[in-house]
Amino acid sequence: MKFSINQKDLYNALNIVRRAVAKNQTLPILTGIFLKLENNKLTLKSTDLELGIKYDLKVEAEIDGSIVLPATQFSNIIRELPNEEVKIELNKDKWQLQIKCLNSLFKINGYDPDEFPNLPQVEESAKFTLPSSKFKEMIKKVRISTSKDETQPALTGALFEVEAEKVKMVSTNTYRLSYIEAPLQTSVNEKIAVILPGSTLQELNNLLEDEGSVEIEVDSNYARFNFAGIEVISRLIEGKFPNYELVIPDESNSKFSADLSQLHGAVKRASLIAKLDANIITLQADDGLMEINSAEGSSGYAHEEVKIDIEGPEQKINIDAGYFIDVLKVLDSDEINIEMIGPLNPLVVNSQKDGDKFIYLIMPVRSQS
Amino acid sequence: MKFSINQKDLYNALNIVRRAVAKNQTLPILTGIFLKLENNKLTLKSTDLELGIKYDLKVEAEIDGSIVLPATQFSNIIRELPNEEVKIELNKDKWQLQIKCLNSLFKINGYDPDEFPNLPQVEESAKFTLPSSKFKEMIKKVRISTSKDETQPALTGALFEVEAEKVKMVSTNTYRLSYIEAPLQTSVNEKIAVILPGSTLQELNNLLEDEGSVEIEVDSNYARFNFAGIEVISRLIEGKFPNYELVIPDESNSKFSADLSQLHGAVKRASLIAKLDANIITLQADDGLMEINSAEGSSGYAHEEVKIDIEGPEQKINIDAGYFIDVLKVLDSDEINIEMIGPLNPLVVNSQKDGDKFIYLIMPVRSQS
Numbered sequence: 001m002k003f004s005i006n007q008k009d010l011y012n013a014l015n016i017v018r019r020a021v022a023k024n025q026t027l028p029i030l031t032g033i034f035l036k037l038e039n040n041k042l043t044l045k046s047t048d049l050e051l052g053i054k055y056d057l058k059v060e061a062e063i064d065g066s067i068v069l070p071a072t073q074f075s076n077i078i079r080e081l082p083n084e085e086v087k088i089e090l091n092k093d094k095w096q097l098q099i100k101c102l103n104s105l106f107k108i109n110g111y112d113p114d115e116f117p118n119l120p121q122v123e124e125s126a127k128f129t130l131p132s133s134k135f136k137e138m139i140k141k142v143r144i145s146t147s148k149d150e151t152q153p154a155l156t157g158a159l160f161e162v163e164a165e166k167v168k169m170v171s172t173n174t175y176r177l178s179y180i181e182a183p184l185q186t187s188v189n190e191k192i193a194v195i196l197p198g199s200t201l202q203e204l205n206n207l208l209e210d211e212g213s214v215e216i217e218v219d220s221n222y223a224r225f226n227f228a229g230i231e232v233i234s235r236l237i238e239g240k241f242p243n244y245e246l247v248i249p250d251e252s253n254s255k256f257s258a259d260l261s262q263l264h265g266a267v268k269r270a271s272l273i274a275k276l277d278a279n280i281i282t283l284q285a286d287d288g289l290m291e292i293n294s295a296e297g298s299s300g301y302a303h304e305e306v307k308i309d310i311e312g313p314e315q316k317i318n319i320d321a322g323y324f325i326d327v328l329k330v331l332d333s334d335e336i337n338i339e340m341i342g343p344l345n346p347l348v349v350n351s352q353k354d355g356d357k358f359i360y361l362i363m364p365v366r367s368q369s
Numbered sequence: 370m371k372f373s374i375n376q377k378d379l380y381n382a383l384n385i386v387r388r389a390v391a392k393n394q395t396l397p398i399l400t401g402i403f404l405k406l407e408n409n410k411l412t413l414k415s416t417d418l419e420l421g422i423k424y425d426l427k428v429e430a431e432i433d434g435s436i437v438l439p440a441t442q443f444s445n446i447i448r449e450l451p452n453e454e455v456k457i458e459l460n461k462d463k464w465q466l467q468i469k470c471l472n473s474l475f476k477i478n479g480y481d482p483d484e485f486p487n488l489p490q491v492e493e494s495a496k497f498t499l500p501s502s503k504f505k506e507m508i509k510k511v512r513i514s515t516s517k518d519e520t521q522p523a524l525t526g527a528l529f530e531v532e533a534e535k536v537k538m539v540s541t542n543t544y545r546l547s548y549i550e551a552p553l554q555t556s557v558n559e560k561i562a563v564i565l566p567g568s569t570l571q572e573l574n575n576l577l578e579d580e581g582s583v584e585i586e587v588d589s590n591y592a593r594f595n596f597a598g599i600e601v602i603s604r605l606i607e608g609k610f611p612n613y614e615l616v617i618p619d620e621s622n623s624k625f626s627a628d629l630s631q632l633h634g635a636v637k638r639a640s641l642i643a644k645l646d647a648n649i650i651t652l653q654a655d656d657g658l659m660e661i662n663s664a665e666g667s668s669g670y671a672h673e674e675v676k677i678d679i680e681g682p683e684q685k686i687n688i689d690a691g692y693f694i695d696v697l698k699v700l701d702s703d704e705i706n707i708e709m710i711g712p713l714n715p716l717v718v719n720s721q722k723d724g725d726k727f728i729y730l731i732m733p734v735r736s737q738s
Contacts, residue, residue: 073641073668080638096669103674104638109667269449269473272442298478299442300465305472 001037001065001090007081007101009057013044014075016055016230019203021071022048029068033075034116036066045119046071047233051200052119053207054231065090067097068111077106119233125219126192128162128184132227134356135216136208137332138169138180139201141358144326146198147173154195154239160223162192170244176323177247177346179359192218195241200234207232248359249348252339254312256285260336263290264328266304270294271321273302280365281321283347285340286314315340317347318365327360370406370434370459376450376470378426382413383444385424385599388572390440391417398437402444403485405435414488415440416602420569421488422576423600434459436466437480446475488602494588495557497531501596503725504585505577506701507538507549508570510727513695515567516542523564523608529592531561539613545692546616546715548728561587564610569603576601617728618717621708623681625654629705632659633697635673639663640690642671649734650690652716654709655683684709686716687734696729 014033022030034045042059046052067090077099078086087100091107099106139158147155158171158178168181200223207230208214215226218236225232267281274281274294284291285308292304317340327349328336339348346361383402391399403414411428415421436459446468447455456469460476468475508527516524527540527547537550569592576599577583584595587605594601636650643650643663653660654677661673686709696718697705708717715730 070668073645076641077638077671080634080641082634104635105672106638106642106669107665107671108642108669265449265451266473269446269475272445272449273475273477276442296476299439300475300477302446302476303474 001067002063002088003037003042003059003061004085004087005059007078007083007086010086011078013055013057014078016207017044017046017053018071018075019206020046020048020051020053029111029115031071032068032111033071034068034113036113037061038064047117047119050197050235051203052233054119056229065092066113067095068113068116069097069108074108120222122217122219122222122224122233125217126162126188126190127215127217128186128188129213129215130167132208132212132214133210134182135214136205138182139205141180141330142169142171142178143201143205144330145171145173145176145178153237154241157195157197157237158201159241160194160196162188172242172244175320175363177244177361179244179248181357183355194218194223195237195239196223197234197237204232247361249341249345252348253341254285254310254315255337255339256308256310257335257337258290258306258308260328260331260334263306263336266292266306267321267324267328270302270304271325273300274321279321280318282316282318284316285310317343319347319362320365323362370436371432371457372406372411372428372430373454373456374428376447376452376455379455380447382424382426383447385576386413386415386422387440387444388575389415389417389420389422398480398484400440401437401480402440403437403482405482406430407433416486416488419566419604420572421602423488425598434461435482436464437482437485438466438477443477489591491586491588491591491593491602494586495531495559495561496584496586497553497555497557498582498584499536501577501581501583502579503551504583505574507551508574510549510699511538511540511547512570512574513699514540514542514545514547522606523610526564526566526606527570528610529563529565531557541611541613544689544732546613546730548613548617550726552724563587563592564606564608565592566603566606573601616730618710618714621717622710623654623679623684624706624708625677625679626704626706627659627675627677629697629700629703632675632705635661635675636690636693636697639671639673640694642669643690648690649687651685651687653685654679686712688716688731689734692731
């Protein structure tokens with residue numbers, strides 16, 4: 001293996017594949033990045049056996065070859081080099097890579113590339129395409145409601161459903177739920193319903209850019225995402241996702257709207273007091289005004305008022321302020337629309353735009369001390 | 370206590386006094402900020418019994434009074450308020466402060482201000498003045514060499530010496546040493562030699578701005594720093610500071626100079642490999658070239674070259690790369706001047722400007738595996 005590459009291009013590539021490098025040391029080779037040079041193409045690969053990332057770039061190759069290098073060390077060195085041509089050469093006898101750039105010379109010990117696992121194949125799978133910006137938007141809104149509780153694996157991910165000309169994503173930790181649907185340009189033959197891990201959503205959110213499109217392939221074990229020269233392969237979560245349709249109310253009692261940034265500021269401030277306790281706030285929506293109160297606890301009390309437009313009777317509900325803030329953060333409109341059906345039913349935040357539909361539920365807390 | 374104040378002014382004041390708030394909960398009242406309103410002057414105070422900070426600002430007072438409020442909570446609330454007028458009113462019966470701003474209302478429970486300790490007085494003390502920018506510069510350069518080892522308290526701080534028309538600061542962890550001296554406009558009657566705690570240096574570094582001057586008063590137990598309306602009172606470290614003069618070499622064998630940013634980059638990169646081991650690098654200064662090498666360890670090897678001007682015989686020394694990087698970070702010139710006296714004597718970095726003198730020593734490491 002012998003080639004030259006611009007420092008910035010290599011660092012950019014390493015930053016992409018680093019995201020799937022194993023965080024624990026159980027299998028040391030998985031803390032490395034696999035490099036392969038063939039036909040003037042440099043392929044970088046990483047995997048923690050749940051997630052895999054592959055990235056290709058064109059280089060001027062002198063000698064083909066491959067090696068696995070410790071990810072942190074290799075990335076740190078490339079980061080600190082000047083933005084100049086980096087000359088790379090493999091000493092295959094020692095599995096040692098030599099890096100030269102201006103007056104710098106490094107030799108890094110790596111691993112035998114034959115010991116690096118192959119990324120899984122996605123076979124005979126359903127295939128469709130989404131604009132990157134839309135997919136990123138969906139992930140952003142669904143990611144907030146995934147559960148951290150590993151004893152219910154299905155809830156730590158998001159349901160990913162594709163049917164006819166619609167794609168849906170749903171997540172819930174049973175106390176709140178995100179539902180998002182968008183129209184699909186290309187229709188699929190078979191209905192897809194799989195669960196994507198929360199960590200995969202996080203890395204896709206980091207990697208996806210606002211331009212271009214994502215090609216998505218799904219079989220019964222893996223999902224594959226292709227975009228901007230990057231290939232992401234994720235294991236799916238086995239298990240049954242709860243029947244979310246039962247939870248989403250199909251009618252409401254009162255609807256109201258408020259200025260998003262005003263409501264965001266008010267809830268954030270009320271939560272500064274509420275979170276010293278259980279972070280529960282009381283919303284009271286009345287003619288033209290939403291009052292937000294923390295419980296009167298040992299540390300103090302917060303009261304906020306925000307102007308609203310309301311249709312229907314007055315409403316009062318106790319909810320987790322943190323769950324409310326999460327959705328206020330990811331909405332991108334100027335206004336927020338909220339629906340309520342009394343203090344014992346979920347509060348519903350919803351938005352619709354160009355055929356996209358987003359619903360966010362927060363279950364009420366029975367009473368506030 | 371009843372007054373109005375602009376949100377930004379109050380937040381700025383809280384950010385200053387927060388720095389001396391106690392980090393542990395041993396005495397709960399010390400995790401608070403003391404507020405006192407008298408004669409249209411609002412005084413804010415905090416102390417962890419080692420360090421104390423006091424800050425005054427003018428406000429429109431309606432009713433005088435005082436209270437102690439939990440620092441984090443109070444600061445967080447003020448931070449999240451809009452930049453508008455904040456109306457503050459004390460309920461003295463409950464030691465509860467009411468905060469109003471536009472549509473926000475908060476009540477925070479505080480503490481009886483009579484239980485808050487007074488900041489210590491500095492009595493019949495030596496007094497002198499330094500430009501803030503110079504004092505900050507001195508602190509920045511001396512701070513890096515303080516020790517973290519609490520079993521030798523004197524070394525966790527910096528010696529602060531004022532004599533005739535000179536001010537000196539010295540710190541050492543026995544493996545490296547910072548010495549800085551500057552001329553003093555005003556002379557002091559008596560020689561001052563006290564030890565300032567490392568934490569005090571850190572907070573002064575955070576608080577000092579580049580404009581104005583600092584008035585410094587020192588007695589045998591405390592030092593007081595007055596600048597920009599801020600008063601910082603610090604307990605001194607008891608104990609004897611080592612005789613640093615014995616360590617600073619009064620002659621050198623070879624002198625050389627290099628481009629600071631080139632050398633900084635090279636040492637940083639070599640350290641990426643060296644730090645996987647004991648972070649020791651070998652410097653080899655020869656005719657026109659400084660070579661920097663890591664040991665050839667299990668993870669790899671680094672070699673860097675930097676152009677130098679050298680006067681005297683060639684030199685070779687093993688030093689801790691981290692100690693070298695620390696000084697490369699705080700130097701503010703384009704060039705660096707280094708002196709060496711063989712592999713068994715300290716490497717000396719020095720700079721002189723407008724009567725200021727800075728010396729930084731790094732003790733050599735005997736051998737490198």
